[in-house]
Amino acid sequence: MIEVSQLTRVFRTYKKVPGFWGGVKGLFKREFEETAAAKDISFTIAEGEFVGFLGPNGAGKTTTLKMLSGLIYPTSGTARVAGYDPTKRENAYRRLFALVLGQKNQLWWDLPAIESFHLLRAIYGIPAAQYQATLDELVDLLTVREKLNVMVRELSLGERMKMELIAALLHRPRVLFLDEPTIGLDVVSQRAVRQFLREYNRKYRVTILLTSHYMADIKELCERVIVIHKGAKIYDGALDRLESAGGARKKIITFLPGAGTAFPDTWQSRYGTTKRADDGKFTLCVPGENVVSVSQEILSTGPVADITIEDVPLEDVIAELFAAQA
Ligand SMILES: Nc1ncnc2c1ncn2[C@@H]1O[C@H](COP(=O)(O)OP(=O)(O)O)[C@@H](O)[C@H]1O
Ligand SMILES: [Mg+2]
Incomplete structure (x- = not known):
């Protein structure tokens, strides 16, 4: 389902030379630093797998997920998701995957979640009956029915994340990229989100790549983990095997x-x-x-x-x- 080959992304950041003359100099010759946020990353993920993507802050997890979503381009290397090249940003590909960023809101703040869902229905052209059935199912699984008409900015963090997940799943994507979906959530909401993800993955065999700071998420959901460090892959295999190294x-x-x-x-x-x-x-x-x-x-x-x-x-x-x- 996902095939990544030698995926690399280099960011250039310009150094600012302090002071007036530094600024003037910068107009002519800009000094920059290059950071390889992802270096030669290769892996394949089969349909229906639920893979944990681990690494310390700045390891390159978000960068990799953004490349897989076509939000940023790789410097070199290739990615294929269900046969699509994410860099082409085809409409058919947009319908196939969803990206959820725990640190960023994709819903409209000043609207109740239900209004955002209506808009997404129109954007994706989801048939009315299918939309209603999907929405009902997700709303019940995540127990947020009575919050649908509340302005998103007035929801708790946990409720907001549940709404983000519904928004991401309305068009029934086959592949999910989840970037820290439980970050900052209270323990009860964390558990609810986790349980929902597990059920959803089993029921629909959706392929999921999940990053999380919480080892409990990974332990409960993923049999396989890919670990990256400073942009490079350092482990890819069963979580068990990683655990038994310490066991x-x-x-x-x-x-x-x-x-x-x-x-x-x-x-x-x-x-x-x-x-x-x-x-x-x-x-x-x-x-x-x-x-x-x-x-x-x-x-x-x-x-x-x-x-x-x-x-x-x-x-x-x-x-x-x-x-x-x-
Ligand atoms: N837009 C950007 N411009 C410059 N550097 C970036 C940009 N995005 C990420 N980086 C750098 O790339 C590295 C990896 O970042 P990121 O993928 O966000 O890591 P993670 O999600 O694993 O914490 C970091 O060193 C970060 O500072
Ligand atoms: Mg990140």
Whole structure:
């Protein structure tokens, strides 16, 4: 459904030389910097897949989604979505996909959402019966029927995002690009949006590429993740496999009130990954098979107030992946 080959986008940003003479100089010779927001990115996504697109801020996620939507052009490389070249911006392609940007509103602020939906119906030329059926279904799934006549700017963030999703889905796109759709939402709305996306993907086999800051979104929705860092792809595969890289280890968190630094220093040299907080909390990451022996040793060496053993969270595994690439 989606085929991306060596997709690259370079942005030029002009440097401003400070002061009057700098400005004058800039009129003749502008100095610029080039940033590769996306570098040689290749991947394919099959119909119906729900893929997580991960990476720290500035990694190039939004840039890639914008290229796939035909909003910006690649510097080099190609993308094909359902056989279409997004750069051609064909009408048939516009009907096939939708892009939802969590940080940007696509609905009209000063109109109730229902008015925006009517306008979209006209823009896409959706037959009346189909429009009504789709709208009813989406409104019920997202439980926003009583908010349809409220001015968009008066809706809560969560309600607004639900309306954005309805707007994006009215024309029944086959491919969805979701850029941080849950950003800033309260936990309840986040969960509602997540649940809706999962059901929608299963029911209609819509292909979805999702970026999110919230690992819970990715964990609950995506079996496969593509990770990018500084514009380049560094991982593409099962989320499980990424998790098991951390799953082989456990985190031992020990609370040692008033302990000297002696213990932790020997831990550091022996276990490597030790983290120490000011409040007397120490964290060690050890291989799973050593958890018992290391905990026993900790307990026998000092006045331990508390000790807990946890899995290494996915966030940490991914952070390590980024650190290894830096
Ligand atoms: N219009 C633009 N002009 C210049 N630089 C840009 C522009 N858009 C994005 N960038 C740069 O490209 C990089 C990737 O940005 P972006 O795709 O928004 O990252 P992400 O969505 O992963 O946070 C960043 O370094 C960003 O500053
Ligand atoms: Mg972004």
